[in-house]
Amino acid sequence: MSGNWRHPIPTPDCYLMSRVLYDIHHQSSHLQRYVADPDDYMKDIPLKPELKAAIRDNNIGVMYLEGVNPLLLRAHCLGLRIPEGDFVASLRAIEPMLASEAQNG
Amino acid sequence: MAEIVGVFATSHTPVMLNFPDAIGQQDREAIFAAFQAIGHQLIEADPQAVVVISDDHIHNFFLDNLPAFCIGTTDSYLAPVEHWLKVEKHVLKGDKALGAFLLTEALENGFDPAFSMDLTLDHGVLTPLHLAGVADRVSVVPILINCVQPPLPTMRRAYQWGRFLGDALRRYEGLERVAILATGGISHDISTPRMGMVNEAFDREFLRLLQQSDIERLLNYATDHVDEAGNGAEEIRTWLMAHGAAGQAVFQTHYYQAMPAWYTGIALGSWASRGGL
Numbered sequence: 238m239s240g241n242w243r244h245p246i247p248t249p250d251c252y253l254m255s256r257v258l259y260d261i262h263h264q265s266s267h268l269q270r271y272v273a274d275p276d277d278y279m280k281d282i283p284l285k286p287e288l289k290a291a292i293r294d295n296n297i298g299v300m301y302l303e304g305v306n307p308l309l310l311r312a313h314c315l316g317l318r319i320p321e322g323d324f325v326a327s328l329r330a331i332e333p334m335l336a337s338e339a340q341n342g
Numbered sequence: 343m344a345e346i347v348g349v350f351a352t353s354h355t356p357v358m359l360n361f362p363d364a365i366g367q368q369d370r371e372a373i374f375a376a377f378q379a380i381g382h383q384l385i386e387a388d389p390q391a392v393v394v395i396s397d398d399h400i401h402n403f404f405l406d407n408l409p410a411f412c413i414g415t416t417d418s419y420l421a422p423v424e425h426w427l428k429v430e431k432h433v434l435k436g437d438k439a440l441g442a443f444l445l446t447e448a449l450e451n452g453f454d455p456a457f458s459m460d461l462t463l464d465h466g467v468l469t470p471l472h473l474a475g476v477a478d479r480v481s482v483v484p485i486l487i488n489c490v491q492p493p494l495p496t497m498r499r500a501y502q503w504g505r506f507l508g509d510a511l512r513r514y515e516g517l518e519r520v521a522i523l524a525t526g527g528i529s530h531d532i533s534t535p536r537m538g539m540v541n542e543a544f545d546r547e548f549l550r551l552l553q554q555s556d557i558e559r560l561l562n563y564a565t566d567h568v569d570e571a572g573n574g575a576e577e578i579r580t581w582l583m584a585h586g587a588a589g590q591a592v593f594q595t596h597y598y599q600a601m602p603a604w605y606t607g608i609a610l611g612s613w614a615s616r617g618g619l
Contacts, residue, residue: 240568240569240570241531241534241568241569241572241573241575241576242492242573244492245492245493246492246493247405247491252405255400255404255405256404256405259400259404262425262426263401263423265425297533298535301533301534301535306400306405306490306491307532307533307534307573308399308400308490308491308532308533309400310532310533311532311533312399312400312424312426314533315356315360315424315426316425316426321361324533325537325538328533328534328535328537329535331535332535335535
């Protein structure tokens with residue numbers, strides 16, 4: 238989907254990734270567990286390892302490409318105090334991929 | 343019958359509170375002064391309740407249950423919900439009777455809102471009220487539009503909602519004076535590769551069309567061009583609802599400036615009419 242959104246409706250993977258971000262920024266006990274050990278926090282969530290790794294590694298660009306809700310990405314940045322420059326740079330880094338997508342339809 | 347004594351619209355962004363110094367002092371002071379001016383107008387209008395049209399930024403609602411429109415129907419609202427927002431906690435007074443009236447009227451008039459008696463409101467509602475200096479001085483009825491997760495309600499539907507809202511408020515017998523504050527937009531991107539790029543041309547044309555009030559052109563423009571203005575610009579639905587509620591009143595822009603360092607176009611405006619709203 239072009240324009241403002243990646244998908245016209247969230248995919249199941251997008252739902253699960255968004256769920257992780259939603260839970261850790263709305264329940265303090267979840268945030269504590271996540272910060273202590275992200276892999277352990279996500280161990281029972283039925284996501285592919287590379288998608289869990291994207292969350293764990295704060296790979297904002299990959300999460301965006303998967304269609305994670307952008308408001309949750311923003312909350313994740315502010316909530317984990319990811320430096321603004323790193324956050325924006327991770328998003329800018331995927332511009333070539335988006336350009337390629339657009340070129341290939 | 344209630345009189346609509348003021349209709350206002352403002353941008354909002356958490357950056358205003360979390361990183362205010364990201365922009366220069368002159369711009370910052372001008373923006374905060376514009377919010378204060380709206381606060382003064384609101385207080386002078388002396389509304390007994392303010393309908394705040396905003397969106398929930400995936401806090402009260404998630405992808406497991408996300409209403410297109412939701413009306414708050416209780417007597418107090420904690421804010422902000424964000425643990426990371428740099429502002430003191432507030433308990434906003436709510437007007438549950440007006441919320442219940444709008445809910446019932448909506449259902450009887452072909453609209454199908456959700457309702458909630460337990461909303462913890464976010465920066466979208468709190469930031470403008472806080473910067474205007476009225477957060478603890480007004481009773482609110484929040485109306486939250488899904489502007490944050492497709493599929494979204496159409497721009498036209500937001501405007502239709504506004505028409506309904508204005509008519510319903512004018513026939514409400516529980517209060518004499520009510521106001522409306524729409525918050526959101528205008529051009530900005532949140533967590534996309536375009537973040538920090540503001541489409542000033544979109545903003546200025548949208549504001550011009552609001553003032554011109556050619557409804558078809560306005561709605562077509564909003565629908566056809568919002569993808570060029572960013573995912574945050576989807577919040578212009580709140581402005582369109584306010585525009586519908588304002589009826590024949592004329593929109594005026596109080597302030598506009600593209601603020602890429604705050605990631606958004608900042609606009610504030612109101613609707614006014616010689617003969618009242």
